[in-house]
Amino acid sequence: MSDSFEPNIVAFLCNWCSYAGADLAGTSRVHYPANIQVIRVMCSGRVNPLYVMNALQQGADGVLVSGCHPGDCHYMEGNFFARRRLGMLKDLMEYVGVDPRRFHMSWVSASEGHKWKEVVEKTVEDAREAGPFEGFRRRRIDW
């Protein structure tokens, strides 16, 4: 069963570093799994941690948030807030029983195309191992 399971990953990337890093991976033609879909935000600090929970609820099997390295944030401090908030979220999710392999956070700078590929591969692999997310997934009701 898990051989044919393809996890569905939603990623939130900050415009100035991680999104640019992912663009660089593209221009460098670095290949990685197609399971990941990116939502662009201006700063990792924009990511409301409840997005992670919402993504899982709406059909993602794994979620990734990526921002600038500490000290490099285009908006000075956004990634520090992201770090604290998402750290707390990870603890909460794990405590409630959501597999920690489903949520990852990374620092990827605009020059780290290869790191982006590695981050994606890890996120996809971990989500694949964790299997399809059932938990509190929203069910479609066919009346």
Add this chain to the structure above:
Amino acid sequence: MTEKPKVGVYVCHCGINISATVDVETVADFALKLPNVEVARTYSYMCSDPGQALIKNDIKEHGLNRVIVASCSPRMHEPTFRKAIQEAGINPYYLEMANIREHCSWVHEDREEATAKSKKLVAAAVAKVRLLEALESKEVDAEPAALVIGAGIAGIQAALDIADAGFKVYLVEKTPSVGGRMAQLDKTFPTLDCSACILTPKMVDCASHPNIELLSYSEVEEIGGFIGNFDVKVRKKARYVDFDKCTGCGDCAAACRVKDRFPSEFDMGMGKRSAIYLPFPQAVPAKYTIDPESCLFLTKGKCGKGPKCEEVCQAGAINFDQQDEIVEFKVGAVIVATGFDPFDASRKPEYGYSDYPNVITGMEMERLVSASGPTGGKVKVFNGEEEIEPKEVAFIKCVGSRDASVGNEYCSRVCCMYVAKQAHLLRDKLPDANIRVYYMDVRAFGKGFEEFYDRVRRENVRYIRGNPSEIFKRGKKLVVKVEDTLTATPLEDEVDLVVLGVGLEPRADMRQTMDLLRLSQSPDRFFLEAHPKLRPVDTATDGVFLAGCCQGPKDIPDTVAQAKGAASSAMIPLARGKVMISAQVATVDESTCRGCGFCVNICPYTAIELVTVNRFGHEVEVARVNEALCKGCGSCSAGCLSDSIQPKSFRDRQILPQIAALGVVR
């Protein structure tokens, strides 16, 4: 928001960059089935003229009011397509792009997977674009004036350039005279120009330029506002000397009851001054100042039978009733040119700087060899017993730089060259002296630097590779304990004079300047530039620029170049007369805001404040965003528990549908 969204979706082939991997026709067909999509097309190069024309045409013919372009990264062409749709008559913010090239066709191999992913990305883009708002970029007027903080060579140069261009400049200097560190130097490397000779004309210029208002012996107290509209408050400290009456004759300093009793700051404490003083002979403005901490009358309330300075001043310029004065003005741009402090060598106790009078720093050496210095340019040192002309001299480099133990891991960039220069100057003055330089590396990277270093070595200045471990006294001599690493020989060289090549450190009062302008520090504690490579004179705050050593150690040519760069950047808003404020700023729904102040705490640009509003008779506090300061990062909204503050174009209600579109509901 009452207008029904009519979306046009354009899927780009990008030649074969996208279409080789993604089945673009299938994606367009899929898009047509999405809610509110009226038109869905593909084209070989959407960014080209015909590609853009396709979009503009559809907007007119089909009455489209939202556009999706599924192509390359928005970081590439978002401005292109925004402009295109604006030209066709719809608000430029009604655009959303789906990145199916850098994030899809270029990184995936399987055609089926890449096509399926492209469909989802387009679905997410459509979900968002339907909920976007029309936004207007605002323009505000810019004040055609600039503030330059610090009047060393960087500040002076920046001020002169801006003033020459025709704009008003307020040049604020903390000390009584302009000139900064460069005025303290004797000769400059590698040209051996006399520092004062090349600097003083610029000093005079900046004081007399019709467009420059020089506020010397003054400090900036407060800066509010934003680019184009900074509100500045400066405190002009009382000199207790009437500026307009003083002729600079110097009779007061000669007559002062505590004449020559205080260490002169300009001479690095090696010379003396009176309580009323001119920092140095070529000071600009050439007006005397009374130091309120040294003056008998100001500290004790009485100076003999009456202050001597007042007695002898023929111009009647002494005025002990003078008060500090606050001046306020508006500027459009600010340049920070506050300079550096030399490293305090007493923090390396092993070198005996605090113990021995003949261990001096590079800055002190400058004053020693200066003709206008405390010894009239004669190199004489006190070895504990008598004053002598040194026969054995040691220079030690990298003092306080490249040294994690004192917290400065960086290289100070100028010390290799200034030590070479000072070694040369000593060679001139002491032809028979044995001059050695102890080094870890020699960095002679600039124009003329390597040639100069060669010349100095040919002048019989010995370079010994080794970092001395300590300096101690032996009889009348100082012993430098070091290992010559190239020959692996331990040495104990006996010298008469040790010159410590101290590095450059961020000023002790950095914090005050940072608080004024919300500046950040780099890891080396100098001010942080907006981007280390592409924006070395900008800061994260629009309209605030950096020039000179406050941004990082550098020599005079680099300082002047950076000052000119900062002046040029600062002049952009001044010349345009207007400033654009980004439209994608945060906004508060005041009806749901509970005034908790989380967003105020979070905002790195202090763009949010709590204001009192009247809610049906009750006074409540809600957050309000200063749109000119807001950068649209959205950190505030992720911390808002009631979702009241949201950045436009990246609202929760615009992002959550994207998440839903990317999910798979089973």
Add this chain to the structure above:
Amino acid sequence: MDLEQLRKTAAEVVSREDVKYLIGWKKGTYGYRVAPVFVEDAAGAAELFFSPLCTANLTTYLTMAEKLPLPRGQEADKRKVALMVKGCDSRAVVQLLVEKGIHRDQVVVIGCPCPGMVDPALLAEKYKETEKPVDLKWDGDQFLLICDGEELAIPRDEVLAEKCRLCRYPNPVISDILLGDPVEKWEVAEDSGVAELDTLDINERWSYWQEQFSKCIRCYSCRNVCPLCYCQDCILDRLNPTWVNRAVNFSENTAFNISRAFHLAGRCIECGECERVCPANIPLGKLNRKMAQEVREKYGFEPGIDPDAEPFQASFKPDDPEDFIL
């Protein structure tokens, strides 16, 4: 605490011109019931009391008061509210000050050092359930239950409320008036509820919470009673955007509970009210206390102690943990 002194002090406070009313506890309709009371005069003050049954956190009323639209020309009533608080309750006052939910000059805090509250369910289960009037008193390390002329001594550990076993702040951390002598705290127990869950593996833990969240009926009692849940328009109720659907099903209920727990991270002051009022007996304390524990251990912060502290979710430290970041 001397009840006479309490009633006298309360009467004095409400007679002040700048005080609107005082919120305290009074005996409820029967048995172990205790009700909140809004006292405006000496007569009302006479009803006030303080016993091991006064578990309710009255701070929630500070933010619950509706600010009705005023007729033109009428000024808002800016008088202060006096409030009786135990140790845990006082932390809610401090946290509200930090969040500007109230201002310091809007409240008169009457601190009641607390020797521990009783869980009425445990009392009923192990000793006596009754509808007759009862008196419950503190007596060293036991409680005295006086009912029907009988006096029953009950060892404290048998009926002490769970949250009190774990209490670190029996004495109010803020007060304008302090009634009674400071309490000396017994040794803080380990949070076995949280610790036990921590030892389970991820699937076992999910099974546990799945069972618990299945019981949720979205009555919103937890949110209503919480002193720190006072947004006029809770995001979990909103339709635009819809964070959580209003449908009462497992997916939405779980999302609701996780979201609320997250919003309380670094703010929850562990008063235990949410768990007390949940009609479905969901162990919300285990959820919120776990978060509070993480904040303490990983970030070195405790909400509701320092009124000048920066809010946890609106600040950061340069050395916040980042071992989970790739």
